[in-house]
Amino acid sequence: MKCLILDDSKAITGLLQLIIMDELGAAEALVANNVADALLLLENNPASIDVVFCDLNLPDVDGVAFLRMLAEQGFQGYIVIVSSVSHRVLKSVEHLVRNHQLKFLGTIIKPISPQSVVQLLQSIGSHGAVKPPATVKEKLTVPELIEALEMGYFECYYQPQVCAMTRNVVGFEALARLKSPKRDLVFPDDFIALMEQHSLILRLTKDQIISVFKQWKIWHQQGHCYRVAINISALLLNDLELPGFILEQINKYGIKPTLVTLEITESCLNEDRIKALEVLSRLSMYGINLSIDDFGTGYSSIERLQSLPFNEVKIDRLFVQNAVASESERPVLDSMIGMANRLGLRVVLEGVETLAHWQMVCHSGCDSFQGYFIAKPMSVDKLEKWLRDWDKMTH
Numbered sequence: 001m002k003c004l005i006l007d008d009s010k011a012i013t014g015l016l017q018l019i020i021m022d023e024l025g026a027a028e029a030l031v032a033n034n035v036a037d038a039l040l041l042l043e044n045n046p047a048s049i050d051v052v053f054c055d056l057n058l059p060d061v062d063g064v065a066f067l068r069m070l071a072e073q074g075f076q077g078y079i080v081i082v083s084s085v086s087h088r089v090l091k092s093v094e095h096l097v098r099n100h101q102l103k104f105l106g107t108i109i110k111p112i113s114p115q116s117v118v119q120l121l122q123s124i125g126s127h128g129a130v131k132p133p134a135t136v137k138e139k140l141t142v143p144e145l146i147e148a149l150e151m152g153y154f155e156c157y158y159q160p161q162v163c164a165m166t167r168n169v170v171g172f173e174a175l176a177r178l179k180s181p182k183r184d185l186v187f188p189d190d191f192i193a194l195m196e197q198h199s200l201i202l203r204l205t206k207d208q209i210i211s212v213f214k215q216w217k218i219w220h221q222q223g224h225c226y227r228v229a230i231n232i233s234a235l236l237l238n239d240l241e242l243p244g245f246i247l248e249q250i251n252k253y254g255i256k257p258t259l260v261t262l263e264i265t266e267s268c269l270n271e272d273r274i275k276a277l278e279v280l281s282r283l284s285m286y287g288i289n290l291s292i293d294d295f296g297t298g299y300s301s302i303e304r305l306q307s308l309p310f311n312e313v314k315i316d317r318l319f320v321q322n323a324v325a326s327e328s329e330r331p332v333l334d335s336m337i338g339m340a341n342r343l344g345l346r347v348v349l350e351g352v353e354t355l356a357h358w359q360m361v362c363h364s365g366c367d368s369f370q371g372y373f374i375a376k377p378m379s380v381d382k383l384e385k386w387l388r389d390w391d392k393m394t395h
């Protein structure tokens with residue numbers, strides 16, 4: 001790990017440097033006392049800085065402006081805010097970091113405790129963060145994706161969803177993974193957008209639906225009645241043939257429509273399109289559940305929730321994690337759950353990644369939840385053992 005510390009106090013930079021180097025054994029901790037020096041260090045160390053510690057109150061150019069400059073340069077490492085400004089200002093800056101498409105790791109409040117720094121940096125590569133790649137990955141190509149579809153290299157991984165009241169597993173979210181013999185496991189962020197751009201997403205979605213329904217039939221034959229959730233690209237909401245295909249597969253595999261949930265990302269609902277409304281209405285008419293994914297991060301309003309046939313909201317992980325990290329953020333999550341309940345919508349929470357998250361969501365009023373604290377998405381062959389272990393642990 002290589003870090004850059006930007007703070008006008010030499011006492012602060014010295015302390016952070018000591019913690020990072022001695023406590024964590026980082027390769028290097030560079031120091032700058034103003035933005036100009038920080039930019040020069042970044043210029044001399046392109047693509048090698050993993051984490052930037054950024055104070056907000058700085059001479060000449062402040063830390064908020066520096067964050068904008070990092071975004072303009074396409075900085076790929078993590079951002080840690082180090083400051084003693086008010087809670088509201090910190091929250092505003094945290095949102096700004098995310099809106100800049102920078103990777104926000106966390107905030108350290110002054111005066112600094114060594115434990116807070118250690119815990120934050122140790123989270124890189126664990127539940128809350130993904131370690132930046134050591135080398136630049138070779139980008140996927142369209143011919144490679146076409147080959148993967150033809151050869152059946154895409155596989156469904158399943159992440160368990162747990163009932164908030166009973167702690168029993170009630171279902172799974174199905175997530176696509178590319179398991180090509182030429183690559184390590186490839187995640188959706190690396191292929192979904194490319195498949196959407198080149199009209200391959202419909203083929204992948206249909207293959208995933210068939211795979212999930214086949215697996216549900218196996219579970220049903222074993223005496224289980226799990227719910228299954230499948231992500232649907234917003235582009236497919238314009239395909240008037242999609243509802244008919246899904247209904248055909250439901251009838252073929254004997255799955256109950258009420259056990260199927262289709263998740264549509266909230267940010268894709270910013271336009272009231274006639275075809276999308278028809279597709280959603282027909283799916284709902286068949287008894288299929290419709291869920292707004294990443295709820296709270298897009299454009300939802302009460303009017304939209306009432307005018308579209310959704311019966312579930314899936315609240316984004318940030319609201320769960322913020323509610324645990326700060327007491328002042330808990331009412332935001334509570335109000336979202338309360339509004340959904342009053343509208344008669346099921347509530348699923350994402351991002352349960354620690355014991356503190358678990359303890360909070362169990363008493364939050366949601367219907368079910370998921371996250372790495374329970375289980376990461378896994379292949380079917382690993383799922384059977386996990387289910388046995390979970391059953392032993394909870395009963």
